[in-house]
Amino acid sequence: MSPVRYALSDRIAVLTVDNPPVNALSQAVRAALADAVSRFAADEDAEIAVILGAGRLFIGGADISEFGKPPADPWLPEVIAAIEDCPKPIVAVIHGTALGGGLEVALGCHWRMAMPGTKLGLPEVTLGILPGAGGTQRLPRLVGLQAAAEMITSGRPMTAEAALDAGLIDHLGQGDDVLAAARSWAADLLTQGVVARPTGRIAAPSGDLSDMRAEMQAKSRGEVAPVTALDAVAASTSLSFADGMAEERRLFRELMDTPQRAGLIHAFFAERATAKLPEIAGIAPREIDRLGVIGGGTMGAGIATSALLAGLPVVLVERDEAAAGRARDTIAANLAAAVKRGKLDADRRDTLLDVSLVTATDYDALAPADLLIEAVFESMEVKQEVFARLDAVARPGAVLATNTSYLDVDAIAAVTSRPQDVIGLHFFSPAHIMKLLEIVVARDTAPDVTATAFALARRLGKIPVRAGVCDGFIGNRILSHYRTAADHMVLDGASPYAIDRAIRDFGFAMGPYQVSDLAGLDIGFATRQRKAADAHPRDRAPTFADALYHAGRLGRKTKRGYYDYSDDPKGREDPETLRLVQEARADASREFTDEEIVRRYMAAMVNEAARVVGDGIASRPLDVDVVFLHGYGFPRWRGGPMHWADTYGLDRILADIREFARDDDHFWQPAPLLTELADKGATFESLNRKDTK
Numbered sequence: 001m002s003p004v005r006y007a008l009s010d011r012i013a014v015l016t017v018d019n020p021p022v023n024a025l026s027q028a029v030r031a032a033l034a035d036a037v038s039r040f041a042a043d044e045d046a047e048i049a050v051i052l053g054a055g056r057l058f059i060g061g062a063d064i065s066e067f068g069k070p071p072a073d074p075w076l077p078e079v080i081a082a083i084e085d086c087p088k089p090i091v092a093v094i095h096g097t098a099l100g101g102g103l104e105v106a107l108g109c110h111w112r113m114a115m116p117g118t119k120l121g122l123p124e125v126t127l128g129i130l131p132g133a134g135g136t137q138r139l140p141r142l143v144g145l146q147a148a149a150e151m152i153t154s155g156r157p158m159t160a161e162a163a164l165d166a167g168l169i170d171h172l173g174q175g176d177d178v179l180a181a182a183r184s185w186a187a188d189l190l191t192q193g194v195v196a197r198p199t200g201r202i203a204a205p206s207g208d209l210s211d212m213r214a215e216m217q218a219k220s221r222g223e224v225a226p227v228t229a230l231d232a233v234a235a236s237t238s239l240s241f242a243d244g245m246a247e248e249r250r251l252f253r254e255l256m257d258t259p260q261r262a263g264l265i266h267a268f269f270a271e272r273a274t275a276k277l278p279e280i281a282g283i284a285p286r287e288i289d290r291l292g293v294i295g296g297g298t299m300g301a302g303i304a305t306s307a308l309l310a311g312l313p314v315v316l317v318e319r320d321e322a323a324a325g326r327a328r329d330t331i332a333a334n335l336a337a338a339v340k341r342g343k344l345d346a347d348r349r350d351t352l353l354d355v356s357l358v359t360a361t362d363y364d365a366l367a368p369a370d371l372l373i374e375a376v377f378e379s380m381e382v383k384q385e386v387f388a389r390l391d392a393v394a395r396p397g398a399v400l401a402t403n404t405s406y407l408d409v410d411a412i413a414a415v416t417s418r419p420q421d422v423i424g425l426h427f428f429s430p431a432h433i434m435k436l437l438e439i440v441v442a443r444d445t446a447p448d449v450t451a452t453a454f455a456l457a458r459r460l461g462k463i464p465v466r467a468g469v470c471d472g473f474i475g476n477r478i479l480s481h482y483r484t485a486a487d488h489m490v491l492d493g494a495s496p497y498a499i500d501r502a503i504r505d506f507g508f509a510m511g512p513y514q515v516s517d518l519a520g521l522d523i524g525f526a527t528r529q530r531k532a533a534d535a536h537p538r539d540r541a542p543t544f545a546d547a548l549y550h551a552g553r554l555g556r557k558t559k560r561g562y563y564d565y566s567d568d569p570k571g572r573e574d575p576e577t578l579r580l581v582q583e584a585r586a587d588a589s590r591e592f593t594d595e596e597i598v599r600r601y602m603a604a605m606v607n608e609a610a611r612v613v614g615d616g617i618a619s620r621p622l623d624v625d626v627v628f629l630h631g632y633g634f635p636r637w638r639g640g641p642m643h644w645a646d647t648y649g650l651d652r653i654l655a656d657i658r659e660f661a662r663d664d665d666h667f668w669q670p671a672p673l674l675t676e677l678a679d680k681g682a683t684f685e686s687l688n689r690k691d692t693k
């Protein structure tokens with residue numbers, strides 16, 4: 001059956017794009033749409049055409065899985081030109097979502113209507129490209145230069161209401177019967193005697209984007225698509241429509257060929273692949289109607305907020321009334337911020353606080369909970385004591401989860417009579433904002449408990465990644481390793497500021513020492529104390545970090561850490577820090593270029609990541625990528641550390657590690673999986689393909 005249906009009645013032709021799940025504009029859809037438009041043009045009984053999407057949305061854009069393959073006729077710009085050039089009026093009736101090429105189809109139509117709740121956007125820059133079917137030329141003609149530039153360079157969608165205000169659509173529909181609304185509007189237009197009205201013939205917009213360009217360039221940290229997209233929009237002011245279209249195509253092709261495009265598309269599919277695991281395929285999750293949270297500090301309050309926002313009632317247990325009150329205050333403040341951001345209305349907030357949230361000090365209050373998440377202090381002793389108490393009060397079949405950052409989930413499960421019900425749910429801070437959730441599957445965790453954790457993640461709007469039990473799971477384990485590589489460079493003579501700068505220039509949001517200041521230097525100190533007993537004689541301790549800790553420089557919370565925050569919230573470099581660091585290191589004779597800093601940092605990251613995959617802690621390399629993109633500020637356009645490593649070359653990383661091992665063959669030991677893949681000339685991507693497209 002054709003993916004575009006044609007139906008005629010009362011002089012109205014309805015062209016329905018039907019290509020589940022998102023009506024993407026694959027080659028077959030483009031060809032069928034072009035045919036349907038020709039048929040309408042030739043159909044003497046049809047006076048107006050409506051383009052609609054079947055199912056839950058209009059059109060989700062170009063078919064991303066075709067990117068990187070040779071382009072197949074007809075091209076989308078040609079199909080849209082045929083719509084625009086049709087002498088009889090064609091209207092778009094948009095519901096659900098119109099994204100990328102989907103919105104560009106609508107821009108090529110002569111009139112546009114959207115149903116309430118619709119999102120309209122040009123998200124191409126988030127995939128490393130730009131709107132390549134006329135979006136950069138038609139949108140500014142409809143909504144003005146500035147508004148178009150903002151929409152295209154941010155990739156952020158607009159609501160139907162905002163689109164009406166902006167002039168992007170002509171009419172806001174009503175009700176939820178899209179076809180009926182479409183037919184009724186088309187009939188009205190016919191009565192009004194409307195004619196075809198090509199967007200491309202609207203006068204070119206005027207204005208200047210050079211200030212915006214300079215600002216974007218300064219903030220881009222190496223990302224190319226947004227600035228290039230801006231250049232395409234700017235072309236609409238100085239070139240004819242036809243020449244502007246040609247310029248858009250030229251810039252589009254340029255971006256299509258960049259590694260950044262490949263990185264961003266990898267990220268898109270990787271995020272959707274993490275929940276696809278053979279071990280939970282077809283397994284029914286347990287039902288979750290009520291959550292229990294134990295500990296209402298930073299994490300517990302954030303987790304409770306996240307659950308409440310998703311409509312799950314929460315019972316939160318703290319040590320005493322004062323702590324329970326503080327937890328409630330934190331949650332109230334989190335919800336107030338959500339109200340301020342327009343994510344929640346004030347009445348609903350009141351109901352969540354008064355009805356859906358129960359705070360208590362007695363563990364018996366947890367008895368009705370279907371899933372309990374422990375977020376108490378990071379201490380095995382405390383956690384085991386809490387789990388023994390949970391075992392006594394939780395109902396049979398309840399899932400018992402721990403939010404530990406590093407500790408052994410098997411050892412926590414072992415104090416209960418039901419280790420099959422125990423799992424790790426490692427949220428990231430702030431838990432109601434960060435999307436990543438590491439799901440730590442312990443030795444005895446039952447498959448339906450794992451399936452329940454993935455179902456919960458979906459309900460909370462999180463991106464779940466399966467991890468196995470080890471110190472730090474996927475993210476924190478790899479972090480500890482490359483952090484150590486950075487510390488070694490400081491011990492050998494690099495300034496922490498030089499390292500932070502080089503890492504930011506690579507594209508990370510923050511350097512490792514800025515991250516330390518944010519987390520608190522006491523956290524790192526406590527971790528080192530905890531691990532001191534397992535230290536190898538050749539491990540090199542970061543003596544400078546201890547020195548800062550002992551000097552009371554704990555980071556942002558004490559206004560001083562690696563940086564000085566006393567009169568600058570962003571932090572200033574501080575000669576006192578450099579003096580403390582200098583005193584604390586024995587041999588500081590080496591100099592490091594930015595390039596070497598990045599090489600060492602990334603080699604350590606990829607090497608430990610290869611061990612994490614080789615040991616089965618991460619299911620596939622793509623799972624590591626998603627953890628780093630969403631939990632550690634890894635630059636999205638580089639696709640994640642494993643994708644980046646494939647691009648850089650696994651043989652080159654191995655050569656780097658062997659070079660660094662000449663000075664320190666204890667720290668720099670190549671991971672067996674890295675050696676194996678590099679020797680075969682294979683990539684990490686080859687290990688992803690087994691389970692994903």
Ligand code: T1G
Binds near residue numbers: 024063130
């Ligand atoms: N192409 C191919 N597959 C797609 C796709 C697309 N555009 N969008 C989604 N899928 C797959 C996805 O991988 C998943 O597959 C399934 O559909 C459901 O997706 C010329 C260059 C539309 C808001 O960037 O933002 O147009 O995992 O889980 O949460 O200028 O999908 O089930 O096998 O995300 O309901 C611009 C990308 C393209 C939109 C729906 N378009 N998609 O969200 O479902 S570039 C986009 C989305 C372009 C022109 C150009 C979302 C959605 P599987 P899902 P959802």
Ligand code: NAD
Binds near residue numbers: 317318377
């Ligand atoms: P926190 O100190 O802010 O909060 C811990 C809370 O637990 C305190 O409010 C304390 O009163 C309460 N508590 C302690 N013992 C209790 C008990 N027996 N019963 C009930 N409540 C008890 O700590 P946090 O930062 O929220 O960390 C909690 C857990 O989450 C730790 O395991 C930590 O490793 C993990 N974690 C923290 C982060 C982070 O960035 N802060 C991120 C991920 C995971």
